Amino acid sequence: xxxxxxxxxxxxxxxxxxxxxxxxAGELFQVSSFAAFEKGLYDGSVxxxxxxxxxxxxxxxxxxxxxxxxxxxxxxFQIRSDGKVYSISDTEHTPFATVVSFQPDKKSxxxxxxxxxxxxxxxxxxxxxxxxxxxxxxxxxxxxxxxRSVPKQxxxxxxxETVIKNQTVFDLNNVKATLVGFRFPDYMKGVNVAxxxxxxxxxxxxxxxxxLDCDLQQAEVAMQGVTDFAMRLIRK
Numbered sequence: 009x010x011x012x013x014x015x016x017x018x019x020x021x022x023x024x025x026x027x028x029x030x031x032x033a034g035e036l037f038q039v040s041s042f043a044a045f046e047k048g049l050y051d052g053s054v055x056x057x058x059x060x061x062x063x064x065x066x067x068x069x070x071x072x073x074x075x076x077x078x079x080x081x082x083x084x085f086q087i088r089s090d091g092k093v094y095s096i097s098d099t100e101h102t103p104f105a106t107v108v109s110f111q112p113d114k115k116s117x118x119x120x121x122x123x124x125x126x127x128x129x130x131x132x133x134x135x136x137x138x139x140x141x142x143x144x145x146x147x148x149x150x151x152x153x154x155x156r157s158v159p160k161q162x163x164x165x166x167x168x169e170t171v172i173k174n175q176t177v178f179d180l181n182n183v184k185a186t187l188v189g190f191r192f193p194d195y196m197k198g199v200n201v202a203x204x205x206x207x208x209x210x211x212x213x214x215x216x217x218x219x220l221d222c223d224l225q226q227a228e229v230a231m232q233g234v235t236d237f238a239m240r241l242i243r244k
Contacts (some may be wrong), residue, residue: 026242034235036141036190037062038106040242043198045104048165049242052103056084056096059105062238065145067188067207068105072094073171074160076218078188078207079107080145085209087216089159091178093209103242106190106200108143112230118148121224128204131191139193141234144206146187148227153180153208155217177220184211187219199239 020169039054050073059066064082069075074087077096084096116134135142154173189206196202209216 015070016226024152031096032236033109033111034233035062036106036108036143036234036237038200038237038239039068039102040073040104041198041239042104042200044242046168048167050161050165052242053103054102055098055238056102057098059107060084060098063107063109065110065143065188066105066107067190067205068102070166071101071103071164072160072162073103073158073159073168076100076216077105078205078209080186080188080209080214085213085216087155087157087207087209089176091155091176091215091217093155093213093216097121108232108234110143110145110230110232112145112232114231115225116229116231118224118229121222121225121227123223124204124219124221127224131204131229131231134229135191136233139195141193141196141237142191143232143234144187144189144191144208145230147183147185147229147230148187148188149184149225150180151182151223151225152221153183153185153219153223154178154221155180155208155215155219157217178215178217180210184214185209186211187222189219200205 015026066079068077086094156177185207187208192200194202206219
């Protein structure tokens with residue numbers, strides 16, 4: 009009976025921590041919806057200090073749509089339109105981000121993946137249920153990574169479609185890098201990006217961006233299924 013009481017107490021404590029805003033295993037935390045973000049809602053009310061409390065791995069952007077954001081091992085980095093990597097202050101805000109407290113439940117090795125479409129097909133074979141949400145971390149060696157970033161926007165904010173027309177594209181050749189991203193099922197289009205969405209950062213923390221394409225030599229893939237979803241809404 010005493011052991012049962014301890015188990016119940018443990019579940020209650022976990023629930024309280026989730027309600028108070030601490031990271032919980034299996035929970036994905038998102039700032040805003042992608043539908044709102046792509047229409048130009050680029051001012052956020054969530055600080056990166058708050059975001060760190062909800063996850064240690066993820067992707068997104070910085071206030072004003074100032075480049076690409078990637079979170080790895082609890083560190084948050086910004087890749088600006090110059091292609092360089094910068095640390096993000098705890099006091100900075102985000103208008104759109106997706107993070108998890110990463111605890112992978114499946115791992116695999118992949119080799120000789122010539123493009124992003126083939127990579128996605130390889131990852132599809134790892135999925136226990138294609139209707140689920142999954143977080144990924146991919147550490148590997150790449151012959152080529154085609155990536156992009158965007159410049160900080162000024163008000164009145166344009167739509168994401170307009171911003172991307174002025175994106176800066178970089179080719180990173182023969183690099184060791186980490187890809188971080190998520191796969192959302194089609195029925196969640198608008199909540200987030202349907203399908204796969206990856207950002208990357210090189211092992212030397214010198215370059216990265218939103219992944220447009222890749223040619224992968226060898227990599228270790230870690231995947232985590234998402235069991236809970238929480239969103240902080242952004243309003244004008």
